[in-house]
Amino acid sequence: MPKLLTTAAITCCMALINALPATTYAQARDTGFHIYLCLGQSNMEGNARFEPQDTTVDSRFQVMAAVDFPALNRTMGNWYTAKPPLCRSRTGLTPADYFGREMLAHLPAHNRVGVINVAVGGCKIELFDKDNYSSYVAAAPDWLKNTAREYEGNPYARLVAMAKLAQQDGVIKGILLHQGESNTNDSTWPAKVNMVYENLLHDLGLNAAQVPLLAGEVVHKEQNGVCAGMNGIIATLPQVIPTAHVISSKGCAVAGDRLHFSAEGTRTLGARYAATMLSLLGYTSTHTTATGPVTGYTNPAHR
Numbered sequence: 001m002p003k004l005l006t007t008a009a010i011t012c013c014m015a016l017i018n019a020l021p022a023t024t025y026a027q028a029r030d031t032g033f034h035i036y037l038c039l040g041q042s043n044m045e046g047n048a049r050f051e052p053q054d055t056t057v058d059s060r061f062q063v064m065a066a067v068d069f070p071a072l073n074r075t076m077g078n079w080y081t082a083k084p085p086l087c088r089s090r091t092g093l094t095p096a097d098y099f100g101r102e103m104l105a106h107l108p109a110h111n112r113v114g115v116i117n118v119a120v121g122g123c124k125i126e127l128f129d130k131d132n133y134s135s136y137v138a139a140a141p142d143w144l145k146n147t148a149r150e151y152e153g154n155p156y157a158r159l160v161a162m163a164k165l166a167q168q169d170g171v172i173k174g175i176l177l178h179q180g181e182s183n184t185n186d187s188t189w190p191a192k193v194n195m196v197y198e199n200l201l202h203d204l205g206l207n208a209a210q211v212p213l214l215a216g217e218v219v220h221k222e223q224n225g226v227c228a229g230m231n232g233i234i235a236t237l238p239q240v241i242p243t244a245h246v247i248s249s250k251g252c253a254v255a256g257d258r259l260h261f262s263a264e265g266t267r268t269l270g271a272r273y274a275a276t277m278l279s280l281l282g283y284t285s286t287h288t289t290a291t292g293p294v295t296g297y298t299n300p301a302h303r
Helices: 005-018 022-028 095-106 135-139 143-147 153-165 189-204 230-234 265-282
Strands: 034-042 061-064 079-081 114-118 171-178 214-216 246-249
Touching: 005 135, 034 095, 061 095, 061 153, 061 214, 095 114, 095 171, 095 265, 114 153, 135 143, 153 189, 171 189, 189 214, 189 230, 189 246, 230 246
Parallel strands: 034 114, 034 171, 061 114, 171 214, 214 246
Antiparallel strands: 061 079
């Protein structure tokens, strides 16, 4: 595990890291350490309360703290075993939790999986617009401003800063998005997501063909989802972003508010993100349907 960094040390070194081309520190990377960036609003942040079964985690599944977690002795910019909460100290279970578990259940033993989760409940995708986020935050309600403040008011910049640190340790393999409830009926949402995706690729020196975007549906119409109409817009995302893949929420158990997934539904949704990513890595499903549980894969030659 990398040497622990203090928050002050991270702040001091980030300017130097930002100035380095990706190839400068490529030799230090463990190519078997697969890193995924996770962003969005409350379902990705972790609205579901985690349960005792969720706290047993393989140490090969790690999370980089994107903020300080004083109560858990986690410091921003360092890796930890990915026991929930992954986003911030007062958040719950996210799709990233069971994405990581399911990935490791099928990847070779030498692989590790790391996630970086930067999400803000109730936010529009505009919060991750690197050029216009400040005007969005300025007009936002106090509760959203208070959450954004944990990322120094700029969640996008925090995600990039943490990702650059992570690139010293492993290889970014994908981006997981769960957002859309606050942009319901916004037909321009796919273009806005594309802008965020393209900015991440540019700012981190990534290739779209090697770093797909996985975007989850909101609570489905069959669960009487309050924002279920947004799924029609989410479905068009691959038309705008060829390397985007939509993760079905059909049948995922939901909370009483019909906006959020329950812990059970969050586990299922996370496993579906993993099913898609495993297929993109060349693994062949042996028993999985597009919306069913993940039960087995045959290993590809690719590692």
